[in-house]
Amino acid sequence: MQRSERSHYDVVIIGCGLSGLAAGIRLAHFGKKVLILEKHNAPGGLNSFYSIAGRKYDVGLHAVTNYVPRGTKGGTPLMRVLRQLRIDWEDFALIPQKTSRIQFPGVALNFDNDFQTLEASVAAAFPKSIEGFRKMVSILPTFDEALSHPNRSTSGRAFLKTYIQDPVLIDMLLCALCYYGSAREDDIDFSQLAVLFRSILMEGFARPAEGIRRIIRALLDRYRQTGGERQMKCAVTALNIKAGRVTSLTLSTGEVLTADTVLSSIGAVETFNLLSEKPEAAKPPIPGALSFVETLSHYPLALTQGLWEETIVFFSDHYPFCYRAPKELIDPGSGVICLSHNYAFKGEDIPTEGCLRVTALAHPQAWHKLDASTYAV
């Protein structure tokens, strides 16, 4: 598991998050000498975990999307991921959601892991748009089609408008889809719309009782079994270029490693900044404008028993829905509420207290200007 003495690898992967681990497992399966480098002491990247005052937290996980029941046929993403990584179904210990909602002023859509629930809810709330909604669903690209679709970067909003009459319904669908995966203000790429619509609304939500730790552990175990190496608390300080190719990596330890291939999972901007010389033709990547803050509260479960059964609620207290970087620190007018105790937990998995997680749009520069000690827990 830990690093051997050698300093040349077939592949070095920067970042021990879910994508870095998944790539590492596949490469190790294929007999490659592979090393994952991670600058933090915990694995997981954007989906990592931490503890404060005896409570365990996930950095960002509300729900695992793409949930389908065990044994589902048709090559759905979850089943394919498990198969390709050779991870057993039980190892993720996924517990399905109860029910979820998209809430706008005076109108709500309910959905769960059965698509008919959403369809019935749309038919009841937007009877004039149900035919168009069904038509839109029937022509929605599959996961594989979406990623290579010629219109993949076109406006998802424009696509919805082609089929759906009611602008409120369009905004309600966009609210859910944007919050779970759009880097574009007030819109979403068409390919991303298709992928997320299927992941969230047609497949569904689940979560391990333990949260993200369970999934990271399953990936780490698999990576170790296949012979992959990793080094934690070790940052890459430079990607050294020779003749237009990255041929070696300088580490925070001062060591230099060589690799036939380097895969970076740390983001385009961060990777570009590590390049020892910038390719002449390359423009520096532009970071996204959108960012989020989350507020977490704990309370005795008895307080909300019978009041809130939802797992996830996407909400906007105004129409039209607005999805852009706020001028203030935070825009509390829309967001995502996650009640992570409201999964169909049984027996010893039933949590002893409730946790309310609210995600809202934030203005990153405004936060960066603050003195962290003024808001640190």
Add this chain to the structure above:
Amino acid sequence: MTKADVQKIVLDIIADIAPDEDLSQVKPDVRLRDQLELDSMDFLDIVMELRKQYSVHVPEDEYIHLASLDSCAEYLLPKLAAKA
């Protein structure tokens, strides 16, 4: 080594790759893809396991010979016999 042995080798590999598939009724003369849920990534994994476990190399333009258990046996028997 017989053709039946080769079919068993291939089935054992598929059992590892796709533990959720029922392999008890696989017909040797029917394309594997038509009776099991195997995608192109799964076939890459079958090829990889043949290389790892038996040092048998299957070039990409010969993947077509892995279509059914019968064609696997036909194609792989001389390769496996040479290694044994």
